[in-house]
Amino acid sequence: MxxxxxxxxxxxxxxxxxxxxDNPALIEACRDAQHVYPIFIIDPHFLHNSxxxxxxxxxxxxxxxLLECLTDLDQSLRALGSxxxxxxxxxxxxxxxxxxxxxxxxxxxxxxxxxxxxxxxAAVGQLAAAAGVAVSASVSHTLYDTDVLLRAAGGRAPQTxxxxxxxxxxxxxPPAPLPxxxxxxxxxxxxxxxxxxxxLTEVGYQQxxxxxxxxxxxxxxxxxxxYLADAKWVCAFEKPKTDPSAFVRPATTxxxxxxxxxxxxxxxxxARLMAVYRGAKGVHSKPPVSLRGQLLWREFFYTVGSTTxxxxxxxxxxxxKQIPWDTNPAYLAAWKAxxxxxxxxxxxxxxxxxxxxxHHLARHSVACFLTRGDLYISWEAGKAVxxxxxxxxxxxxxxxxxxxxxxxxFFNQYYRVYSPVTFGKKYDPEGKFIRRFVPELALLPTxxxxxxxxxxxxxxxxxxxxxxxxxxxxxxxHTTISKVNMGRMKAAYEANRxxxxxxxxxxxxxxxxxxxxxxxxxxxxxSSRRKAxxxxxxxxGGSRRRPAAVAKRGxxxxxxxxxxxxxDMFAAAAVTAAANGNGVAAGVAAACGVDAGDAxxxxx
DNA sequence: GACTCCGTTGTGAAG
DNA sequence: ACTTCACAACGGAGT
Numbered sequence: 001m002x003x004x005x006x007x008x009x010x011x012x013x014x015x016x017x018x019x020x021x022d023n024p025a026l027i028e029a030c031r032d033a034q035h036v037y038p039i040f041i042i043d044p045h046f047l048h049n050s051x052x053x054x055x056x057x058x059x060x061x062x063x064x065x066l067l068e069c070l071t072d073l074d075q076s077l078r079a080l081g082s083x084x085x086x087x088x089x090x091x092x093x094x095x096x097x098x099x100x101x102x103x104x105x106x107x108x109x110x111x112x113x114x115x116x117x118x119x120x121x122a123a124v125g126q127l128a129a130a131a132g133v134a135v136s137a138s139v140s141h142t143l144y145d146t147d148v149l150l151r152a153a154g155g156r157a158p159q160t161x162x163x164x165x166x167x168x169x170x171x172x173x174p175p176a177p178l179p180x181x182x183x184x185x186x187x188x189x190x191x192x193x194x195x196x197x198x199x200l201t202e203v204g205y206q207q208x209x210x211x212x213x214x215x216x217x218x219x220x221x222x223x224x225x226x227y228l229a230d231a232k233w234v235c236a237f238e239k240p241k242t243d244p245s246a247f248v249r250p251a252t253t254x255x256x257x258x259x260x261x262x263x264x265x266x267x268x269x270x271a272r273l274m275a276v277y278r279g280a281k282g283v284h285s286k287p288p289v290s291l292r293g294q295l296l297w298r299e300f301f302y303t304v305g306s307t308t309x310x311x312x313x314x315x316x317x318x319x320x321k322q323i324p325w326d327t328n329p330a331y332l333a334a335w336k337a338x339x340x341x342x343x344x345x346x347x348x349x350x351x352x353x354x355x356x357x358x359h360h361l362a363r364h365s366v367a368c369f370l371t372r373g374d375l376y377i378s379w380e381a382g383k384a385v386x387x388x389x390x391x392x393x394x395x396x397x398x399x400x401x402x403x404x405x406x407x408x409x410f411f412n413q414y415y416r417v418y419s420p421v422t423f424g425k426k427y428d429p430e431g432k433f434i435r436r437f438v439p440e441l442a443l444l445p446t447x448x449x450x451x452x453x454x455x456x457x458x459x460x461x462x463x464x465x466x467x468x469x470x471x472x473x474x475x476x477x478h479t480t481i482s483k484v485n486m487g488r489m490k491a492a493y494e495a496n497r498x499x500x501x502x503x504x505x506x507x508x509x510x511x512x513x514x515x516x517x518x519x520x521x522x523x524x525x526x527s528s529r530r531k532a533x534x535x536x537x538x539x540x541g542g543s544r545r546r547p548a549a550v551a552k553r554g555x556x557x558x559x560x561x562x563x564x565x566x567x568d569m570f571a572a573a574a575v576t577a578a579a580n581g582n583g584v585a586a587g588v589a590a591a592c593g594v595d596a597g598d599a600x601x602x603x604x
Numbered sequence: 605g606a607c608t609c610c611g612t613t614g615t616g617a618a619g
Numbered sequence: 620a621c622t623t624c625a626c627a628a629c630g631g632a633g634t
Contacts, residue, residue, distance in 0.1 A: 158632095159632090162631090413628085415627060486627085490627090
């Protein structure tokens with residue numbers, strides 16, 4: 001590593017990777033440099049009041065977490081003889097100006113494979129080229145360079161964790177983490193205005209954060225050390241067995257927000273973890289359930305996500321089942337606000353709003369409830385809510401997990417449905433979690449805590465919580481609706497098989513002119529297309545000569561029509577029940593503070 | 605190409 | 620407290 005007195009002026013551009021440890025871009029920026037300018041750009045793209053893209057809303061908790069990360073990074077850089085320079089504006093506006101002002105020769109940053117980041121970096125790359133500035137991008141947000149993994153996989157990312165784990169075994173250990181630099185060449189003279197991290201108010205937030213988690217690399221390293229110090233716990237860790245209701249000390253590490261912003265290097269996490277495993281003489285849990293397995297899940301979803309078109313949407317996503325979800329702004333608003341009338345679901349959703357975090361299995365519960373389990377609302381709507389509220393909201397992981405839970409991709413056993421009543425009860429029979437996050441239910445006897453609508457009125461009165469007034473009735477009847485939805489999922493799966501079969505047939509029938517619409521259809525590989533073709537043939541009554549498109553239209557439409565009728569009948573029954581004082585649909589109105597029929601601005 | 609295997613994390617009843 | 624089963628039965632990956 002040459003330490004000669006440098007001549008270059010370089011910029012290290014922090015976006016994620018908000019750390020000084022294991023930061024190859026930072027090391028590169030220091031090489032042969034006279035001045036290193038460490039910058040962060042407050043990009044309006046990510047601001048909640050952005051005029052650029054209103055779908056990229058960032059909740060106050062996450063934005064505050066980011067500002068804490070920046071303050072911490074600034075302190076670390078000052079200890080190394082430098083400081084963070086915070087700039088405002090779009091990167092496209094900022095760079096041409098500072099390239100010139102600071103007489104820059106090189107720009108260094110960490111590779112970011114998210115769609116927005118890729119287009120942003122491509123645009124900045126052109127500006128750099130125009131200004132005669134060399135660009136150096138280093139991989140350190142993931143364990144591996146996703147391109148390397150993709151090549152090792154033969155050009156196609158695995159779609160199962162098993163196959164991905166095999167790939168990792170083949171590729172071997174990830175690169176070792178790098179130490180932080182001992183010191184940094186100082187930046188040259190800069191305007192005073194760019195040397196301070198802004199406050200929440202300055203970037204336009206009115207509210208105060210409510211989370212219990214604090215951002216920054218130092219926090220991340222303390223938390224990592226804290227959890228890894230318990231070698232017994234680390235070696236026994238099996239995520240499916242952890243407790244989603246634990247909140248005094250969460251049952252998982254809560255390192256995800258730090259990985260999201262790059263306060264913590266996944267490679268450092270991995271290396272420290274392997275050291276703990278070695279100390280335990282090889283007796284430890286294994287992927288996919290182990291702690292190391294969690295890092296591999298992250299890697300898996302980055303790999304498949306960054307190489308799949310439209311991975312964050314249903315339409316045009318070759319991995320996602322095309323499912324005709326309902327649009328129901330009132331249900332969506334009730335879910336987001338934690339007012340579905342199911343205390344377990346509502347406690348989790350309110351923990352999300354308050355803390356910006358919930359346990360993985362709680363995420364499963366609420367995601368299943370919103371989509372295939374109960375409300376039958378698109379996973380994209382749920383994803384948008386998580387994207388706003390989670391501290392650890394991560395583009396690929398969020399999309400992948402929502403597809404998983406909605407049985408749109410990766411996971412297909414749609415008939416396995418989480419109960420909004422009994423799932424939580426297994427872990428927390430007393431309802432401590434509910435009492436903490438849904439305080440209006442705090443005094444309810446344990447017997448009724450998961451199903452408060454079953455409490456006699458005198459009990460409700462004694463506890464100061466009248467159902468339908470202080471806390472809503474359930475928006476849907478889970479037992480009934482989950483069965484209806486299972487039927488709708490079955491029909492949707494059939495329709496997808498038929499569509500894939502039609503595509504396969506069209507593909508086989510066309511003279512390889514490539515003009516079929518096969519590319520946009522869900523089944524992405526030949527094996528499932530074949531199966532789908534067989535399914536389509538069967539659906540067409542064995543008549544292989546019948547045009548596939550006809551089979552598709554007929555079958556899918558009939559199935560959809562039938563299911564719509566069933567759902568409408570249920571909805572009508574619910575309204576009738578409400579009119580009779582049963583309160584199921586009335587609960588929706590109470591939950592939202594509006595009539596059930598009123599339009600609430602949808603999330604998407 | 606047909607077939608089997610099995611998948612990080614379902615529920616509820618029965619034995 | 621544990622296992623096993625029906626529920627209704629998916630699809631990727633490997634043989």
